[in-house]
Amino acid sequence: MVNPVLLIAVPLGLAFAIPLFGFISQKLEKYIPPVAMLFNLIVSLSLIPKVLEQPIVVSIGGFPPPFCINLVAGPVGVLFSAIIALVGFLVSIYALDYIKEGATEKYHMLYLLLLTGATGVVLTGDIFNLFVFFEILCISSYALVAYLGNRAGIESAVKYLIQGAIGSSLVLIGVALLYGLFGTLNMADIARNIDSVSPISVFVPLVLLITGLGIEGAIFPLNAWLPDAHSSAPSSISAILSGIAIEVGIYAVARVIFTVFGASSIFLFLVLLGLLTLLVGEMSAFSQKNIKRLLAYSSIGQIGLIVFALGIATSYGVVGGLFQIISHSLSKALLFLAVGYMIYRTGSMDISTLDGMGKRMPFTSLAFTIGAFSLVGLPPFVGFPSKFLIVRAALAKEEVLFTVLIALVLLGTVIEGAYFFRVIQTLYFKGKRVSPNKREEAPIAALIPIGILMILIIVIGVYPRLVTDILNSAASELLNRIGYIKGVLG
Amino acid sequence: MSFLNHYIYYIGAFGLIFIGLYIVLVKHNLIKVIIGLSIMETGVNLFLISIGYIKGGTAPIFSTPEIEAAxxxxxxxxxxxxxxxVIGVAVLALALSLAIRLYQHYGTLNLRKIKEQRW
Amino acid sequence: MRRIISILLLGIIALGITLSLAKIPFGTPKTKVGRYYIDKGVEETGATNIVTSVVVNYRAFDTLGEVTVLFIAAIGLGAVLTTGRRKKPERKIEPASLVLYTGCRFLFPLILLFGAYIFVHGHLTPGGGFQGGAIVASAFVLTYLGCRERRISERGSKLAESLGGLIFVIVGLVGLAVGGYFLMNFLPKGIPNFLFSAGIIPILYIVIGVKVGSELAGIIDNLIEESE
Structure with missing residues (x-):
């Protein structure tokens, strides 16, 4: 059996070794992140059949839990680490050609460490360790947002850092209160004892943890940093922040609510919060003229949908939420990667300058169209089955409230469709001044990941059965706290 | 008095946390905000330490045999x-480097005046 | 307006935390994990400093993450400050006076030695890799202030940082290969209270000390470079 700790140790070791490879040859550095992520992808995929039977719990240092830190590679963890490795691998190939300026060696190190932090967050079974890996994820993303060193990048990074630092302090207070109450940091051990103290005293750490982790997860009203940070980072980093970082934030919130606290009383609050996030995000996206800000606000909308689905907290709802995470990771990564070279060619982020791109960059425009259709939820793309599951989950509740709410969600989807169609219209049907033989397609290193993402979006959209097994068992891991506690502590 | 005796460290820790948070929320100068974040970190650290404290306790080091574990x-x-x-130091260092760059771009550290990115 | 809202917000948080804190009385022993470490720590890890045995053995994975965070800060700061750094005219640095210069050169090795002592004895006395590393970095600050033209070699500090992190991970992987657990203490524990005891703990602390020292010195170096 492959030990899941390798998913963290190997990329971490390779990230430390990048300067050493740099002493041999400067050209070698940029090939390290793809190699590390390919390794992670293979290991994650090979772990899936095993974790479907039962979660793999490994302790670090060789002491029994809760006396040491342990990793829990259950279906949820392995599903997330596979998504992280997949998107990370594809974006790192894109970056081979895209990142040419600045301190490229530092870019590749920070990039790999960001993904390692994300993998650590989804695999760890210890609440303080989760905080540490969360900080790795956050601090490397602050630095990467500022990577271009221009006015917008620095300003956004400062805002992101201030809000993120407040969030991490709140998380740390929450962790400290939990340690004071229960004398342990192991999530399963805390979950086992959570009912032994009065609900009011565990409510405060719960709120602190949700607030602190929710800042990275961009839940409304904690998302003021997101549009700035996602739009002023380099496009490859925007793809990672939108496709991975906020999903990991949502994972952490979900893990805390579902597994550690088992707080079923706040599920309805979560549903409403998700809906609010969705509507705010989609409406702000509608009025944007800057293409990257539009995509960033659309990410907020999608996060709202995911939170809405998780808050339904039935098996259908959680499956739908996790499916939506897959769909959003793939589609939003594709959109940012496609937009990256369009902006590079036109030199502006204004939507109106993208006219005629359908002729200038046909493949990239097609990729943008597929990503947008998938996010809106059109068949046969991956967004369709995920949105369908969420609608079905809400209707299966058979309550008037949920029927009204899902109608509002669909209204959000309509707004989403409207602004994406406006962009697509600009790409294909405006701008006659470009002659059709003037092609400026993106380089091959960018087209390969874009192509693979397109194929994946269509294949999973047509055969959703490819992922239903892992999604079903992941949903039951989140909903079945007792099983998780037994799996870790025996 | 016994109340103070029991909770003085908690009060101190949360006093620092709230002072820091207040600075971060209200002040406009980036350097002051960074100082606020730092004060808040200190408060959190003090709170963590005081959770583990035992009345009349010693450091957990078995340097001489007669020290009792209890x-x-x-x-x-x-x-x-x-x-x-260490995490606090890392965030602080990064924040200061960003502040240097921000000042070079805008010529000011007043966050109210730096508003190119907005809704 | 902003102040009133902030104060209201803080008041709500304070109220909530008070409610929660009422269940955590101050100064009474209550923790089960901590008690286990005190009772079994020396026997299981060989380190007499229990905090060290928690930091570098029971919760060594956190420490690996912590070392990574500092590494990220050092390279992130380098990335932010090096991109778009303007070429400045070479400014003549006023040389330090002879007393200052000699004093710094005299103190520099002593401070290094003290830092090294702190991190080598981390498993026996208060202190450890981070504390020792901070002392080592302070020696470099002193030379920056005193012997102003001296700089640490960038190549050397890069090598120390990378090798330090890499050795930490490799020690962990050797533990995985030998004992089946990542970061397992696979070396003989020795007799407590002796310098050569506690298995991998001194090795990891020396690595951390060197790494933290060079990272902090590198951060200061970058900031000084910027201010000139």
Whole structure:
């Protein structure tokens, strides 16, 4: 059996070794992140059949839990680490050609460490360790947002850092209160004892943890940093922040609510919060003229949908939420990667300058169209089955409230469709001044990941059965706290 | 008086946290905001340490054989604080470097005046 | 307006935390994990400093993450400050006076030695890799202030940082290969209270000390470079 700790140790070791490879040859550095992520992808995929039977719990240092830190590679963890490795691998190939300026060696190190932090967050079974890996994820993303060193990048990074630092302090207070109450940091051990103290005293750490982790997860009203940070980072980093970082934030919130606290009383609050996030995000996206800000606000909308689905907290709802995470990771990564070279060619982020791109960059425009259709939820793309599951989950509740709410969600989807169609219209049907033989397609290193993402979006959209097994068992891991506690502590 | 005796460290810790948070929320100068974040970190660290404290306790080090284990304070919060301090230093260093760059671009550190990115 | 809202917000948080804190009385022993470490720590890890045994053995994975965070800060700061750094005219640095210069050169090795002592004895006395590393970095600050033209070699500090992190991970992987657990203490524990005891703990602390020292010195170096 492959030990899941390798998913963290190997990329971490390779990230430390990048300067050493740099002493041999400067050209070698940029090939390290793809190699590390390919390794992670293979290991994650090979772990899936095993974790479907039962979660793999490994302790670090060789002491029994809760006396040491342990990793829990259950279906949820392995599903997330596979998504992280997949998107990370594809974006790192894109970056081979895209990142040419600045301190490229530092870019590749920070990039790999960001993904390692994300993998650590989804695999760890210890609440303080989760905080540490969360900080790795956050601090490397602050630095990467500022990577271009221009006015917008620095300003956004400062805002992101201030809000993120407040969030991490709140998380740390929450962790400290939990340690004071229960004398342990192991999530399963805390979950086992959570009912032994009065609900009011565990409510405060719960709120602190949700607030602190929710800042990275961009839940409304904690998302003021997101549009700035996602739009002023380099496009490859925007793809990672939108496709991975906020999903990991949502994972952490979900893990805390579902597994550690088992707080079923706040599920309805979560549903409403998700809906609010969705509507705010989609409406702000509608009025944007800057293409990257539009995509960033659309990410907020999608996060709202995911939170809405998780808050339904039935098996259908959680499956739908996790499916939506897959769909959003793939589609939003594709959109940012496609937009990256369009902006590079036109030199502006204004939507109106993208006219005629359908002729200038046909493949990239097609990729943008597929990503947008998938996010809106059109068949046969991956967004369709995920949105369908969420609608079905809400209707299966058979309550008037949920029927009204899902109608509002669909209204959000309509707004989403409207602004994406406006962009697509600009790409294909405006701008006659470009002659059709003037092609400026993106380089091959960018087209390969874009192509693979397109194929994946269509294949999973047509055969959703490819992922239903892992999604079903992941949903039951989140909903079945007792099983998780037994799996870790025996 | 016994109330103070029981909770003085908690009051101190949360006093620092709230002072820091207040500075971050209200002040406009980036350097002051960074100082606020730092004060808040310190408060959190003090709170962590005081959770593990035992009345009349000693450091958890078996340097001489006659030290009794029952009087030792909890070692875990101290280990956690070590980690938290290092993370705080990391964030602080990055924040200061961003402040230097921000000043070079805008010529000011007043966050109210730096508003190119907005809704 | 902003102040009133902030104060209201803080008041709500304070109220909530008070409610929660009422269940955590101050100064009474209550923790089960901490008690286990005190009772079994020396026997299981060989380190007499229990905090060290928690930091570098029971919760070594956190420490690996912590070392990574500092590494990220050092390279992130380098990335932010090096991109778009303007070429400045070479400014003549006023040389330090002879007393200052000699004093710094005299103190520099002593401070290094003290830092090294702190991190080598981390498993026996208060202190450890981070503390020792901070002392080592302070020696470099002193030379920056005193012997102003001296700089640490960038190549050397890069090598120390990378090798330090890499050795930490490799020690962990050797533990995985030998004992089946990542970061397992696979070396003989020795007799407590002796310098050569506690298995991998001194090795990891020396690595951390060197790494933290060079990272902090590198951060200061970058900031000084910027201010000139």
């Amino acid at each position: 009087r030792m304070v909890d070692p875990v919060p101290q280990a956690l604080v070590l980690t938290a301090i």
